[in-house]
Amino acid sequence: MTEPAFFILTALLDxxxxxxxxxxxxxxxxxxRVQLKIGSLYGVxxxxxxxxxxxxxxxxxxxxxxxxxxxxxxxxxxxxAAEAERLAANARIASxxxxxxxxxxxxxxAPS
Amino acid sequence: MSRLEERYRLLLRxxxxxxxxxxxxxxxxxxxxxxxxxxxxxxxxxADYGRPQLSEVASVIALAARLRLGGTDAPPRSxxxxxxxxxATLMATLAHAxxxxxxxxxxxxxxxxxxxxxxxxxxxxxxxxxxxxxxxxDLADYAWLPAYVALVLGHRRVAQALALLAILPPALxxxxxxxxxxxxxxxxxxxxxxxxxxxxxxxxxFHDDAAPVPRRxxxxxxPIGILLVPVPLFAVQATSQVLRLLDWPGLSCVxxxxxxxxxxxxxxxxxxxxxxxxxxxxxxxxxxxxxxxLVTMVDYGHQAQHATLLTIAAAEAAVLLAVGAPLAAMxxxxxxxLPAAPTEPPREGIGP
Numbered sequence: 001m002t003e004p005a006f007f008i009l010t011a012l013l014d015x016x017x018x019x020x021x022x023x024x025x026x027x028x029x030x031x032x033r034v035q036l037k038i039g040s041l042y043g044v045x046x047x048x049x050x051x052x053x054x055x056x057x058x059x060x061x062x063x064x065x066x067x068x069x070x071x072x073x074x075x076x077x078x079x080x081a082a083e084a085e086r087l088a089a090n091a092r093i094a095s096x097x098x099x100x101x102x103x104x105x106x107x108x109x110a111p112s
Numbered sequence: 113m114s115r116l117e118e119r120y121r122l123l124l125r126x127x128x129x130x131x132x133x134x135x136x137x138x139x140x141x142x143x144x145x146x147x148x149x150x151x152x153x154x155x156x157x158x159a160d161y162g163r164p165q166l167s168e169v170a171s172v173i174a175l176a177a178r179l180r181l182g183g184t185d186a187p188p189r190s191x192x193x194x195x196x197x198x199x200a201t202l203m204a205t206l207a208h209a210x211x212x213x214x215x216x217x218x219x220x221x222x223x224x225x226x227x228x229x230x231x232x233x234x235x236x237x238x239x240x241x242x243x244x245x246x247x248x249x250d251l252a253d254y255a256w257l258p259a260y261v262a263l264v265l266g267h268r269r270v271a272q273a274l275a276l277l278a279i280l281p282p283a284l285x286x287x288x289x290x291x292x293x294x295x296x297x298x299x300x301x302x303x304x305x306x307x308x309x310x311x312x313x314x315x316x317x318f319h320d321d322a323a324p325v326p327r328r329x330x331x332x333x334x335p336i337g338i339l340l341v342p343v344p345l346f347a348v349q350a351t352s353q354v355l356r357l358l359d360w361p362g363l364s365c366v367x368x369x370x371x372x373x374x375x376x377x378x379x380x381x382x383x384x385x386x387x388x389x390x391x392x393x394x395x396x397x398x399x400x401x402x403x404x405x406l407v408t409m410v411d412y413g414h415q416a417q418h419a420t421l422l423t424i425a426a427a428e429a430a431v432l433l434a435v436g437a438p439l440a441a442m443x444x445x446x447x448x449x450l451p452a453a454p455t456e457p458p459r460e461g462i463g464p
Contacts, residue, residue, distance in 0.1 A: 039171025
């Protein structure tokens with residue numbers, strides 16, 4: 001699973017969101033690191049819909065336009081949980097190895 | 113509809129029609145919302161005079177490349193175009209990589225480091241060595257070699273960066289020389305620069321959905337290509353003057369003509385799915401090289417042997433047209449027979 005797909009699924013976890021709502025939430029969740037462009041968002045979103053991880057929730061009128069809201073499917077929730085577990089397991093392995101090799105935090109060069 | 117919306121919808125026309133039917137309005141709504149500043153006056157100004165940012169344009173181009181130049185899960189027609197562009201890009205980058213090795217050999221020969229070859233003619237002696245900066249500048253062209261390897265190994269962005277490194281220094285040198293009157297103004301370097309730019313853009317076809325390039329085959333193609341093209345050319349060049357009449361567009365015509373003849377002779381009518389991407393790739397290359405050959409003939413007006421050069425160039429173009437036209441006709445017929453909608457596409461990896 002790519003990082004944008006991971007964050008898009010995470011953004012849809014608590015509530016259905018529309019396109020720009022997903023972009024804003026992903027930026028917030030990733031602390032500004034993942035700034036999705038609209039072309040990139042829909043490039044990921046269309047695949048998530050085709051794969052059955054995300055589906056259309058509803059359409060709402062907003063300023064004379066129809067906003068489409070998307071929601072996570074049960075399959076999407078499982079896929080996200082599996083990916084989060086995989087990433088957490090990887091992080092645990094790296095943290096354990098780091099603690100083993102560098103028991104104390106490295107604070108900078110030793111004073112001369 | 114605001115001017116900004118018109119501009120964004122125009123940009124979205126890069127996407128296939130069926131994709132736009134499904135997603136365009138939603139993309140437009142999200143885009144306009146992303147451009148909303150919250151201040152009525154500023155938003156009204158942006159609606160009239162704003163344009164999609166370059167990063168937005170790039171994201172739509174990347175999406176269009178993924179959809180139109182499809183990967184393994186794409187509809188058959190999109191998959192055929194995708195494979196063809198990837199094959200044509202690999203072949204063109206391979207040609208650059210192979211030919212820069214000839215540049216290395218010729219430089220070594222001219223500097224007198226290949227003792228067993230006849231001495232080069234006096235008027236071919238190298239220009240006096242410049243400073244280190246100038247030498248490094250001249251060596252930039254060799255970046256095609258690592259660019260090709262990076263493309264085969266799946267590092268598309270690295271390949272694009274290296275290709276730009278190979279393209280830009282010669283282009284700048286040429287611009288300065290033409291502006292200073294050191295060389296007569298000519299169209300050829302600019303047309304070739306344009307084609308190299310298109311080649312860098314075409315590398316976008318190697319997106320995440322595309323199957324990986326069969327590494328062994330395409331890496332093996334590098335030494336084989338060197339043995340088949342620059343080595344014989346170098347041997348002839350060291351012993352005769354005849355290759356002075358063969359320029360890069362001419363050599364490209366010969367190579368694409370030979371590749372087309374081999375492809376046509378080896379086609380198996382009962383395996384059209386496998387042959388189509390190769391047919392389409394060679395048709396794309398033949399069309400491009402034919403245009404390059406015709407445009408660059410204009411520059412022969414300045415040359416001393418222009419009548420001979422024009423005759424040779426016309427013959428090169430005629431041969432390429434003679435082998436390329438039947439291939440193009442067959443390819444177009446085969447493409448039309450392919451369904452545009454998803455069915456079971458051919459699942460052959462790209463490979464020679």
